[in-house]
Amino acid sequence: MAVEGAVASRSGLRSALPLLAPAYLWLTVAIFLPLSAMVFFSFMTDLPLAGKPWAFTLGNYAAFFSQSLYLTLLLASLRLGLEVTLWCVVIGYPAAYVLAKVLKGRSREAIFLLVILPFWSNGLVRIFSWAMVLREGGILDTAANAVLPFKINIDLMYSYPAVIIGLVHSYVPYMVLTCYLTLQAIDDSLIEAGRSLGASRLQVLRRVIIPLSLPGLVAGAALIFVPVVGSFMEPRILGGRTGTFYGTVIEDQFVAVFNWPLGAALSFILLAVVLVILAIASPVLKRAA
Amino acid sequence: MRMPRLTVLLTATAVFTTALTLAASAAEVHVLNWKGYGADEPWAVEAFEKATGNKVVNDFFNSEQEMLTKIRTNPGLYDVVMINAAFNDQAMAEKLIQPIDTSKLPNYVDISKDKAGSPMLDHDGKVYGVPWVWGLTALAINDKSFDKPPTSIAEMWNPAHKGRVIIRDDAVEAVQFGAIATGQNINDIKDMNAVKAKLTSLMPQIKTFWSSENDWNQMVASNQIDIGTYWSGSADRAKTHFKLPVSLVIPQEGAVAWLDAFSIPVGSKNVAGAEAFINYMIDPKFYVEWVTKVGAPVSANTKAVEALPQDAFNRKVMGDPAVAKRIQFQAPITDAQREAYLALWQQLKVDVK
Numbered sequence: 001m002a003v004e005g006a007v008a009s010r011s012g013l014r015s016a017l018p019l020l021a022p023a024y025l026w027l028t029v030a031i032f033l034p035l036s037a038m039v040f041f042s043f044m045t046d047l048p049l050a051g052k053p054w055a056f057t058l059g060n061y062a063a064f065f066s067q068s069l070y071l072t073l074l075l076a077s078l079r080l081g082l083e084v085t086l087w088c089v090v091i092g093y094p095a096a097y098v099l100a101k102v103l104k105g106r107s108r109e110a111i112f113l114l115v116i117l118p119f120w121s122n123g124l125v126r127i128f129s130w131a132m133v134l135r136e137g138g139i140l141d142t143a144a145n146a147v148l149p150f151k152i153n154i155d156l157m158y159s160y161p162a163v164i165i166g167l168v169h170s171y172v173p174y175m176v177l178t179c180y181l182t183l184q185a186i187d188d189s190l191i192e193a194g195r196s197l198g199a200s201r202l203q204v205l206r207r208v209i210i211p212l213s214l215p216g217l218v219a220g221a222a223l224i225f226v227p228v229v230g231s232f233m234e235p236r237i238l239g240g241r242t243g244t245f246y247g248t249v250i251e252d253q254f255v256a257v258f259n260w261p262l263g264a265a266l267s268f269i270l271l272a273v274v275l276v277i278l279a280i281a282s283p284v285l286k287r288a289a
Numbered sequence: 290m291r292m293p294r295l296t297v298l299l300t301a302t303a304v305f306t307t308a309l310t311l312a313a314s315a316a317e318v319h320v321l322n323w324k325g326y327g328a329d330e331p332w333a334v335e336a337f338e339k340a341t342g343n344k345v346v347n348d349f350f351n352s353e354q355e356m357l358t359k360i361r362t363n364p365g366l367y368d369v370v371m372i373n374a375a376f377n378d379q380a381m382a383e384k385l386i387q388p389i390d391t392s393k394l395p396n397y398v399d400i401s402k403d404k405a406g407s408p409m410l411d412h413d414g415k416v417y418g419v420p421w422v423w424g425l426t427a428l429a430i431n432d433k434s435f436d437k438p439p440t441s442i443a444e445m446w447n448p449a450h451k452g453r454v455i456i457r458d459d460a461v462e463a464v465q466f467g468a469i470a471t472g473q474n475i476n477d478i479k480d481m482n483a484v485k486a487k488l489t490s491l492m493p494q495i496k497t498f499w500s501s502e503n504d505w506n507q508m509v510a511s512n513q514i515d516i517g518t519y520w521s522g523s524a525d526r527a528k529t530h531f532k533l534p535v536s537l538v539i540p541q542e543g544a545v546a547w548l549d550a551f552s553i554p555v556g557s558k559n560v561a562g563a564e565a566f567i568n569y570m571i572d573p574k575f576y577v578e579w580v581t582k583v584g585a586p587v588s589a590n591t592k593a594v595e596a597l598p599q600d601a602f603n604r605k606v607m608g609d610p611a612v613a614k615r616i617q618f619q620a621p622i623t624d625a626q627r628e629a630y631l632a633l634w635q636q637l638k639v640d641v642k
Contacts, residue, residue, distance in 0.1 A: 067632075069639050076642065137511060157513075158497045240497030244638040256460070257631050258354045 042264035060265030070249070070266065074273065077246035081229040084167045085221050091168065092175030093217065097209075099176070100183035115176045118169060127237050130166050131157060134238070158240025166234040171227070175220040182216030183209070226274055230267075246270060317344045318562040321359060322371040324349040325502060325526075327422075327579055328570065337569050343562040351500060352459065360385050365556040368563040374409040374548040377418045378621045386552040388415035393561075394568040396590060404589040409621065410550055418550030419567050422522065424586030424607075425537075425616060426462060427544035429519035429527075431509050432534035442470050442540040444516055451494050455508060455517030458498035460634035461622060463488060465545050466518055469617070475545055476620040485633060492641040502526070509533050522586030525602060529584035537602075539612055546616040548589070 041047065042061070046054040064070045099111055118126060133139045136155035144154055156162045186209060194204045210217075232247035239245075246266070253263030322328040329347040338344060348367070350356040353376050360370055361383070372380055380386045391397040397405070400420050410418035428445070430438060434453070445454055456463060465475040467484035478484060496514055499505045502523045508514045510533060524537040551567045553560060569575055576593035579585045580603060587607045588594050597604045606612060622630075 069632075069636055072639055135511060135513060137513075241492065241495045241638070242642055243497075244635070244642060249635060252631065252635070255358075256352055256354050257627060258358055259628070 038264045039268065041261050042268055044261045047258075047260055060262045061269065063262060064266060064269050070246070070269075073244065073246040073249055074270065077229045077270075078273075078277075080163065080167070080231075080235075080245060081225045083164055084171060084228045085225045087164065087168045088172045088175040088224050089217065089221065092172045092220065093179050096176045096179035096183055096216075100180050100186075101188075115173050119173055123170065123233065126170060127166055127234055130162070130169070130238060134162050134165070157238065158242070160239065160242050162238040162240075163235050163243060166238045167228055167231060170234070171224045174223045175217075178216040178220035178223065179213055180216075182213040186212045222278060226278075229274060230270055316342065316559070316562070317346050318369060318559055318566050319346045319348065319367045320369045320371075320566065321348050321350060321356060321367045322369075323351075326371070326522075327575075327583075327585060328369075328371065328566075330579065330583060332582070333569075333575055333579070336575075337566060340569070341562070341565045343559070343565065345566070357383075357385070360554050364554075365558060367554045368557040368559045369566050370552050370554055371421065371549055372418060372552050373619070374407060374418060374420070374550050375619045375621045377410050377550060377552065378412075380552065381412055381417045384555055386417055387555045387557070388417060389419060389553055389567075390564070391416050391419070393564040394419065394571070396568050396571045396573075399573075399590045399592040400571065401589055401591045404548060407548065409548070418552045419571065420548055420550050420589035421567075421570055422586040422588050423546060423548045424521040425539060425544040425546050426457075426466070426518060426520055427524075428516060428538040428540055429505075429524040429535050430516045430538055431512065431514055432536055433512060434515035438536055438538050439516070440538070440541050442542045444540075445470075446491060446494065450515045452496055453513070453515040454491070454494040455496055455499050455505065455514045456491070457518055458500050460630040461627060462518065462545070463634050463637075464630045465619070467491075469540075469543050469545065472542065475617045481633070485637070488637055489640065492637060495641075506531055506533055506535075509535055520586070521607065522584065525580075525586070526584035529580075530582070539606070539615065541615070543615040543617055546618045548618065549586070550589075 043056050043058070044054050045057045045059065048054050095111075095115065099108055099115075103111060131138075134155075135141070135157035136153065138154075138157070140156070141154040144152055156165070190208055190212075191204055194208050195201075199207065230247045230250070232245065232251045235243040235245045236248050236251075237243075250263050250266045250270075253259045253266065320328050327333065328345075329349075334345045334347075348359070350359060353373055356370065356372065357376065357380065360367060360380070370386070372386070377386075397419065404420035404423065405416075407420065410416060410420065428439075428442065434450075444450070456466070464478070464484055467488045468475045468478045470487050471480065471483045473479060473484070496508070497504075499508070499517070502520075505517065505519055505523065506527050508517075509527065510531075519535075519537070521537055524535050527533045527535040551570060553563045553567075557563055571588070571590045571593070573588075573590060573593040573596045576585070576588045576590065577596045580597060580601065585603070587603045594604055594608065599605070
């Protein structure tokens with residue numbers, strides 16, 4: 001039986017090869033090659049363009065440790081990533097639950113569409129529309145003052161909360177989608193069994209639903225945390241003078257001073273830190289699941 | 290030894306693919322410039338295309354560094370590039386731009402002598418940049434916030450404007466602005482600590498950093514700022530073209546002056562078209578129309594400035610000898626200085642978080 005199984009899986013791999021080849025070829029050309037070029041650049045003193053002399057160096061990585069600036073910003077970015085992920089869980093998980101277990105048919109489709117909608121619009125358009133909403137005298141300010149009997153002043157633009165709002169809006173669909181998939185897969189009879197055996201709603205949630213949907217939560221959190229830590233567009237536009245983060249400093253190295261080696265080195269330090277965090281987190285989360 | 294060959298291979302592949310995609314564009318003039326800065330005005334492009342039969346393809350940059358990166362990484366793509374004179378040296382040293390045969394530009398003789406003879410643009414008797422326009426990085430104010438325009442740069446530090454001040458997100462501009470505020474020569478900053486202290490005390494005043502004209506104009510349109518650093522041509526454009534309540538202020542402490550020039554990149558496939566385009570850009574007819582319709586900095590062509598009305602801002606104020614005495618022209622900056630300025634600027638931005 002075991003031998004038969006192995007043969008079957010090997011022939012399965014062979015027949016799968018034509019299906020896998022395009023994806024792997026694409027990944028090799030489009031991701032692996034440029035990324036390895038960047039690794040290479042990060043060890044160079046200068047780019048080999050226009051016949052400039054260059055040599056190998058560890059200086060770009062040393063620069064990270066020689067100035068407190070980069071570490072401060074990296075910590076600020078990690079905190080930003082955690083906060084945005086947390087808000088995405090708080091907002092996205094209940095929505096996913098309602099979509100998976102409460103709504104059926106047409107209404108589910110309609111709500112689903114609303115969740116996906118931000119994905120279909122351009123990222124910059126989303127950010128600039130937030131700018132119109134959040135600024136003093138903007139849509140939120142005007143609307144709140146039109147409804148409320150007393151005068152309040154809402155000017156969230158160019159602040160840390162504005163960055164959080166913009167990022168949560170961009171990334172919450174990931175959380176809804178991943179949680180929806182795992183929540184939908186939970187057999188309703190498990191929940192009914194728990195209830196009929198005397199568990200309260202809260203107990204069912206804590207002992208049945210959350211543990212079973214944990215893989216979706218973890219996947220969503222990873223999908224959100226990683227890009228948010230490196231984000232630069234939202235902080236730059238919505239953050240104003242508080243919008244300097246690790247990602248914006250990397251962008252500066254590429255765009256403002258043409259120091260690709262340092263920019264690449266800073267990116268790979270970020271990658272390493274994120275990988276370490278995920279590696280530490282994964283056994284803990286696996287045990288919990 | 291294998292690794293360098295890999296990069297060469299990668300670069301070669303990139304260059305080759307770029308060359309392939311662009312091989313069929315002989316009668317096109319590819320222009321690289323700031324967005325909304327004269328060369329991409331639809332009426333100007335149309336007039337030029339009609340007169341010469343060349344098709345203009347515009348591309349844009351958001352910083353001088355991005356401009357250099359674009360011509361470095363796309364050799365042969367661009368025919369005309371607009372380079373701030375302070376960067377001309379670097380572009381020439383990197384062999385990114387080629388000498389220009391000024392005899393092919395009939396309007397070149399009318400360029401003012403001090404601009405045409407600028408050592409920043411001429412190297413070894415060869416012309417690497419044709420002076421186009423010059424202007425100031427000075428202050429601009431939101432007219433709604435002032436009864437009468439301020440005269441001193443110190444207005445930026447006035448507590449009355451806390452949270453309503455804007456400054457460009459550019460290390461060199463910020464440091465040179467700090468030098469003027471502390472009474473120093475922008476091209477030879479002796480006391481960097483004074484600049485840092487001055488800028489540190491400015492940071493809490495700032496609402497946000499701007500990077501394009503559009504940012505600035507939107508902030509004024511929604512009445513979110515009182516005062517900020519701005520370019521003279523942009524302030525003129527905001528007033529003339531966008532009808533915004535914006536006025537330029539040239540503070541008594543002085544202002545940073547810059548000279549923008551056109552160059553032809555090495556490997557241009559349409560040098561004749563590039564020469565025709567540059568000649569059109571320094572033509573008085575184009576300039577007057579640009580100023581009237583849109584708003585512009587001061588032309589380097591003396592005949593073009595003389596073609597403006599007597600009381601035009603670009604003729605009366607910018608041509609005023611008293612103003613000429615206060616302004617300091619930007620000289621080239623070394624890479625080491627630029628990196629030091631960026632380090633200072635990033636530190637300031639982190640400290641304010």
